[in-house]
Amino acid sequence: MRIKHEKAMLDFGRKLADALRPGDVVTLSGPLSAGKTTMVRGVLSGLGHRGDVPSPSFAIVQPYEDLNPPVWHVDLYRIDDPSDLEELGLDDVGAEGVMLVEWPEHAGRRVWPRALALSLEVLDDGARALTAEVPAAWEGRWPLR
Numbered sequence: 001m002r003i004k005h006e007k008a009m010l011d012f013g014r015k016l017a018d019a020l021r022p023g024d025v026v027t028l029s030g031p032l033s034a035g036k037t038t039m040v041r042g043v044l045s046g047l048g049h050r051g052d053v054p055s056p057s058f059a060i061v062q063p064y065e066d067l068n069p070p071v072w073h074v075d076l077y078r079i080d081d082p083s084d085l086e087e088l089g090l091d092d093v094g095a096e097g098v099m100l101v102e103w104p105e106h107a108g109r110r111v112w113p114r115a116l117a118l119s120l121e122v123l124d125d126g127a128r129a130l131t132a133e134v135p136a137a138w139e140g141r142w143p144l145r
C-alpha cells in the first residue's frame, strides 16, 4: 500500500485505531523518519488523545493509560541489548493494553510473534510503502476498512 503524505499516514493510523483490540501488539519497522511515530500519532488521535505525542526515543516507553484501550507507545531505538527489555515493565501491559512498538528489531528476534508487523519503506518520490505481516488474530480485521 502506498501512503503518499503525512496526512495519509495520520488517516491510516486513525483507521488502525478503529481495528485495535485489547491485548494487541503492533510493531512498526522502517528506517529513521519513515513515519512510524506519525502513524502512532494517528492511532492516538483516533482513540481520542488530544495533545502531544512525544517520540519516546529517550523515555523508551510512553503510556497513554486514559485511552480505551490504553496504549503503550514504545521506541526501542536506544536498546542495544535485548536483555534491557526486562527493565521496561512491558510484561505489565497485559491483556487490556495495546502496545505500539517502533524499532522492534532491537528487542531481538520475534519477541512478539503474534504482533501485526507493519513495515514502512521510503520510496523515491517521498511516499511511503507499507507492508504487513498479518497474524491469525488479525484475520478479518486486515486489510483495514
Ligand SMILES: Nc1ncnc2c1ncn2[C@@H]1O[C@H](COP(=O)(O)OP(=O)(O)OP(=O)(O)O)[C@@H](O)[C@H]1O
Binding pocket: 003, 004, 005, 006, 008, 009, 030, 031, 032, 033, 034, 035, 036, 037, 038, 039, 055, 102, 126, 127, 128
Ligand atoms: N507519507 C508519509 N508518511 C509519514 N511521514 C511522512 C510522509 N512523507 C513525509 N513524511 C515526513 O517524514 C517524517 C516522519 O517522521 P516520524 O517521526 O514519523 O518517523 P519515524 O519513523 O518515527 O522516525 P524514527 O525512526 O526517528 O523514530 C515527518 O517529518 C513527516 O512529515
Ligand SMILES: [Mg+2]
Binding pocket: 036, 037, 038, 055, 075, 102
Ligand atoms: Mg519515531
